[in-house]
Amino acid sequence: MASSKTQAEHNKNASLETHSIFWLDTSVNNKENRAAQQKLRKIINQIRTCVDRKEFLDIIRTMQQGGLTILIASGQMSRIVVPEMQTLPQVSSIYVYCFDKEANLQWSQPYNKVKAVRIKLDELIDMIRAD
Numbered sequence: 001m002a003s004s005k006t007q008a009e010h011n012k013n014a015s016l017e018t019h020s021i022f023w024l025d026t027s028v029n030n031k032e033n034r035a036a037q038q039k040l041r042k043i044i045n046q047i048r049t050c051v052d053r054k055e056f057l058d059i060i061r062t063m064q065q066g067g068l069t070i071l072i073a074s075g076q077m078s079r080i081v082v083p084e085m086q087t088l089p090q091v092s093s094i095y096v097y098c099f100d101k102e103a104n105l106q107w108s109q110p111y112n113k114v115k116a117v118r119i120k121l122d123e124l125i126d127m128i129r130a131d
Contacts, residue, residue, distance in 0.1 A: 018067040020046035021128075024056045024081065025074040025097065036121045043129050044070070053080055060090055068092040070128060075104045075117075082111050093131060097124055 021044050027033060028049040037047055050056040056077075063069070069091050073081060075098030085091045096117040098104045108114040115131060118124040 019044045019070070020048065020067060021070045021072060022056070022060070022091075023047065023049045023072040024051075024053065024077045025049075025072070026051050026077070027074070032121065036125060039125050040128065043125070053077055057081060057084065060085075060088060063090045065089050070095065072097055072124065072128075074098060075100060078104070078114075079107060082108065082114060086111055086113055095124055095128060097121065 021040055023033075023037070025033065028051055037049070040047055048059075050059070060069070067090075071081075071085060071091050071094045073094065073096060075096055078094065078096045078098075082094055082096075085094060091113060094111070094114045096104050096108060096114060097119075098117060099119060101117050101119050104117045108117060116124065116127045118127065
């Protein structure tokens with residue numbers, strides 16, 4: 001019985017390790033966003049951050065398929081990268097963190113990988129946790 005529990009825990013941990021979060025935002029390293037990263041690590045341990053759109057795109061394009069990558073992007077950055085993310089299997093879900101929810105909801109409507117547009121970090125974290 002103990003071995004099946006150990007195997008189940010191993011399978012669960014292996015499954016969780018296939019998930020990662022990539023956060024693209026010019027202010028990803030400010031105090032509020034660093035605190036949010038700590039909360040997100042309780043959900044998914046692997047978090048990568050990037051402030052440069054070109055660097056991010058280069059990294060994502062060269063990532064191997066197989067894991068599920070969740071992208072958090074600022075409103076400004078997401079307008080640039082979301083169209084390309086629709087065709088890349090490396091990114092499974094996109095969450096837009098912004099200051100203008102209505103404007104970002106409008107442009108993001110056609111993109112099925114965009115799961116949410118939020119102005120509050122706690123709401124965004126709760127959505128990622130639920131998904």
